[in-house]
Amino acid sequence: MTAKLTNAQIAWRAAQDIQDGAYVNLGIGFPEMVAKFKPQGREVIYHTENGVLDFGEAPPAGEEDWDLINAGKKAVTLNPGASFFHHADSFAMVRGGHLDVAILGAYEVAENGDLANWSTGPKSVPAVGGAMDLVHGAKRVCVITDHVTKDGKPKLVERCSLPLTGVGCVTTVYTSLAVVEIIDKRFVLREKLPSISMEDLQAVTGAKLVVEGACKDLIVPEV
Amino acid sequence: MNKITPSIEDAIASIEDGMTVMIGGFGGSGAPIELIDALVTRYKETGSPGRLTVVNNNAGNGAVGIAAMIYAGMVAKMVCSFPRSTDSRAFTERYHAGEIELELVPQGTLAERIRAGGAGIPAFYTPTSFGTDIAKGKPVAEFDGRPYVQERWLKADVAIIKAELADAKGNLTYNKAARNFAPLMAMAAAKTIVQARQVVEPGAIDPEHVVTPGIFVDTIVEVTDPRQEEALLRESARLKEGAGA
Numbered sequence: 001m002t003a004k005l006t007n008a009q010i011a012w013r014a015a016q017d018i019q020d021g022a023y024v025n026l027g028i029g030f031p032e033m034v035a036k037f038k039p040q041g042r043e044v045i046y047h048t049e050n051g052v053l054d055f056g057e058a059p060p061a062g063e064e065d066w067d068l069i070n071a072g073k074k075a076v077t078l079n080p081g082a083s084f085f086h087h088a089d090s091f092a093m094v095r096g097g098h099l100d101v102a103i104l105g106a107y108e109v110a111e112n113g114d115l116a117n118w119s120t121g122p123k124s125v126p127a128v129g130g131a132m133d134l135v136h137g138a139k140r141v142c143v144i145t146d147h148v149t150k151d152g153k154p155k156l157v158e159r160c161s162l163p164l165t166g167v168g169c170v171t172t173v174y175t176s177l178a179v180v181e182i183i184d185k186r187f188v189l190r191e192k193l194p195s196i197s198m199e200d201l202q203a204v205t206g207a208k209l210v211v212e213g214a215c216k217d218l219i220v221p222e223v
Numbered sequence: 224m225n226k227i228t229p230s231i232e233d234a235i236a237s238i239e240d241g242m243t244v245m246i247g248g249f250g251g252s253g254a255p256i257e258l259i260d261a262l263v264t265r266y267k268e269t270g271s272p273g274r275l276t277v278v279n280n281n282a283g284n285g286a287v288g289i290a291a292m293i294y295a296g297m298v299a300k301m302v303c304s305f306p307r308s309t310d311s312r313a314f315t316e317r318y319h320a321g322e323i324e325l326e327l328v329p330q331g332t333l334a335e336r337i338r339a340g341g342a343g344i345p346a347f348y349t350p351t352s353f354g355t356d357i358a359k360g361k362p363v364a365e366f367d368g369r370p371y372v373q374e375r376w377l378k379a380d381v382a383i384i385k386a387e388l389a390d391a392k393g394n395l396t397y398n399k400a401a402r403n404f405a406p407l408m409a410m411a412a413a414k415t416i417v418q419a420r421q422v423v424e425p426g427a428i429d430p431e432h433v434v435t436p437g438i439f440v441d442t443i444v445e446v447t448d449p450r451q452e453e454a455l456l457r458e459s460a461r462l463k464e465g466a467g468a
Contacts, residue, residue, distance in 0.1 A: 049330060050249040052400050066251055066453035067401040073250040073308075073453070084399060086406040086434075087249075087280075088338040091331030095350060114354075125315055126327050129305040132357065133331030136350040167354030 003195055004176035009220040010144050012037040014103060014174045017142075018044055022100040023093075025049070025134060028072040031103040031144060037223065045079075047099060049130040051090045054082040071130065094130070095137040102138035104131065106145045106173075108160040111207040112185040113170045115143065116162035128165075135166035147175040147204055154206030156180065156187060177201055178209075179218060186210045191218035225391045226443050227422055231261045234416050234444040238262065238381050241299075243276040245337065245408040246289060247384035250281060250308065251453030253401035254288045255385040255418050257446045262383075266297045274299045278337070278379060280330060280404060282306035282314035285456045293317060302377070304330035309456075329357060334407060336377035341410025341439070346375045382412030385449065386435070389419035393437030394428050402434065409439040418446040 005013070007030055015037035018024060025047045026032050035057075038044050045054045048070040055076040059065070064075035093099060108116040115135055118128045135141050145155055156173065173180045178201060179191040189209045192201055194217040202209055228234045235258060238244065248254035266273060275298050282301045283290030290313035292298050306314050306325060317323040328336065329351050339347055348371035352358045362373040384405040386395040395417060397405060409415045422445045 048400075050252065050400050050403050065399065066451050066457075067253070068399045069250065069252050069453070073252075084397075084402055086402055087330070087334035087404050088407055091334050094331055119356075125306055125311075125318055126325070127305045127307045128327060128329050128357065130330035132329040132355060133351045164355045 003193070004147065005193070005218075005220055006223075008033060008223045010174050010176055012223045013179065013218065013220050014142055014144050015039065017172070018042065018101055023047055023098065024101045024103070025094070025099055025138065027102070027104040027131070027134070028129075030105050032072065034103055034144070047090075047093060048076075049087075049090055049094070049134075051085050051087060052076070052078070052082065053085070053093075054079045091130070091133055094133050097137050097139070099138040101140045101142060102134045103142045103144060104134065106143040106155060107162050108155055108157050109143050109145070109170050109173050110157050110160045111182065111187045112159070113168040113182045114160045115165045115170050116160040118165045119163040121162070131165050135169035140171045141169050142172045142174065143170055144174045147177040152204075154204055157206035177204070177218075180209070188212050189215050191216045193218050226393045226437070226440060227391050228442050228444050231257060231418070231444050231446070232265070234258065234418075234442050235261050235265065235383070237414065238272045240272050241274045242272060242380040243278065243378070245278040245379040245382040245404070245412055247382070247403065247405035247408055248279060248288070248452070249400070249403040250284065251288070251451060251456065253385050253397070253403050253405055254452040255383050256288055256450045256452055256455070258383040258385075258416060258418050258444075259288050259292060263291050263295050263297070266295055273297045276300040276302065278302040278377065278408070280304050280333065281308055282311060282325075284308035284452070285310045285459065286313065287455050288452045290314070293323065298323060300324040300326065302326040302328060302333070304328055304333050327357065332374050333377070334404065336374055337404065337407040337411045340376035340378035341407060344376060346373050348373055377411060379408070379412040380414065382408040382415045384408055384415065384417055386417050386419040388421050388423050388428055389417055389440075389443045390423050390425045390428060390437070391443075392425050393417075393440030393443065394425070394433045395419065395435040395440060396428060396432060397434055406435045409435050414441045415439055416442045416444075418444050418449065420447060420449055421445065
């Protein structure tokens with residue numbers, strides 16, 4: 001196996017595609033890292049499901065206000081111009097098409113845009129949170145993920161085998177090896193690490209990668 | 224008109240066995256800890272109110288708040304979106320033992336079902352959960368070429384919520400993100416019981432700043448120095464670490 005991007009590098013790559021003035025929701029955990037790599041000079045307004053728009057970084061330790069948290073239940077601060085709202089308004093922003101970008105993690109993404117990211121099967125206590133809402137409504141629904149599972153199985157597949165979060169909802173996948181767009185129920189390869197061959201990339205991908213026009217080199221700095 | 228009650232015990236006296244109780248809060252933010260404590264104390268002393276259905280985003284953390292209700296054995300069913308937390312043993316153990324029922328609802332659907340309950344809308348259609356296990360058995364319809372899932376309103380016998388300011392007419396404000404589900408629950412419950420950090424004279428809250436209008440509120444009790452669930456959990460974690468060191 002060739003070199004692959006770190007999680008921070010995947011987050012960096014996803015951050016480069018967030019346009020100036022975008023309203024963005026970052027999923028809990030790994031996706032939160034995207035905020036660190038916002039390109040300078042771009043203004044991005046972050047939404048959190050529990051009812052805050054335009055929150056900022058975490059406060060210094062000891063200065064947390066636990067009534068001011070994000071969906072991950074972490075303490076946050078407010079930017080000038082922030083607002084509070086109740087949960088129904090918050091999800092009106094989500095489902096009503098008002099967010100520009102939602103970035104989520106994934107267990108599996110299928111070439112038809114289906115996403116599985118909330119349940120690994122019947123053994124654990126089921127918990128869905130806002131994931132099923134977030135995949136509907138944002139103009140771009142992006143997934144950031146390792147290209148394969150911990151035991152090397154493809155996460156980009158023909159059809160998801162795990163319980164679905166949403167049907168036909170994913171628009172872009174940023175992985176540790178490639179950037180893939182989902183167009184007309186196909187994985188269209190936009191960028192790949194220059195160090196991996198097309199054959200090797202296809203071998204760790206569970207569905208056909210289509211090349212339309214140029215496939216650029218995926219070049220990410222050390223971060 | 225005066226909706227203020229001096230005693231927290233009186234405020235919760237009307238909550239009975241088998242009721243559906245909406246409890247404000249998202250994690251520890253907005254959890255009405257003092258009202259919950261009074262309910263748990265009453266249950267431990269009298270055996271009532273038990274067999275409750277509790278509606279909240281989560282299903283308790285640590286051993287305070289909703290987790291304390293579950294440990295006490297007074298909760299028969301949770302309606303929530305995310306029954307996991309840093310320490311959700313109270314719920315998890317009873318769930319695996321088959322002692323507590325779970326109705327899992329996507330977070331935005333939960334909010335909208337509660338809003339609909341308060342607004343007199345018996346059902347609505349949402350794109351959320353279409354094609355997933357959550358949608359099984361629910362009617363589906365197409366609007367403008369896209370499929371949507373029918374969801375029903377959610378109402379409650381009682382809502383217990385935490386506010387920042389309240390006046391005797393029931394007008395409320397909240398503290399930052401502690402607002403979350405509270406304004407919706409206040410609408411959807413037959414009776415809404417509020418703990419407010421400060422009770423002020425009618426008119427002291429600028430009408431432009433009222434978040435929950437008094438028509439949705441029945442009973443208010445002032446709790447001037449309310450405990451914050453997350454702060455309590457962190458404090459007890461610190462004490463445990465200290466004891467272990």
